[in-house]
């Protein structure tokens with residue numbers, strides 16, 4: 001908690017809701033959903049991937065800006081900006097920006113290709129999306145640990 005004010009508490013709550021949605025969604029997708037897809041025949045797997053990605057990326061389009069904007073609001077509203085913030089918040093900021101860049105790379109890279117393309121090209125896009133989501137999941141978990149190391 002940064003200060004006793006209700007606004008600061010609300011901003012932290014919004015920040016954490018966005019974090020839980022984004023990182024928790026990736027954890028579920030990677031660890032629970034992905035291995036479970038093996039029960040489906042390949043064409044159905046691709047169809048399910050299309051549905052899951054479309055919905056999950058729409059969710060992250062909301063969670064990611066929420067995390068960043070609430071983070072900046074706390075950073076500049078209560079902690080005195082980059083100079084006033086403890087080291088871990090600055091690391092969080094840097095890793096948060098990298099996570100956002102990786103998400104954009106997914107959406108405008110392999111996901112855009114998968115939306116345009118046919119099912120034959122889809123497995124390569126799915127594999128690239130898997131790698132990038134794994135990178136973001138690991139970063140997200142690291143950021144959560146870093147965030148608590150005050």
Ligand code: HEM
Nearest residue numbers: 001002019068071072074075092093096140143144147148
């Ligand atoms: C632009 C990016 C970000 C900025 C500027 C930012 C900034 C902040 C600030 C100012 C706080 C409040 C710290 C305090 O209460 O003293 C905070 C808390 C927190 N942030 Fe971020 N954040 C960013 C991204 C992220 C991301 C991507 C994650 C996780 C994936 C994350 C996880 C957390 C957690 C778990 C806390 C609670 C820490 C605690 O209260 O001990 N943040 N963040």
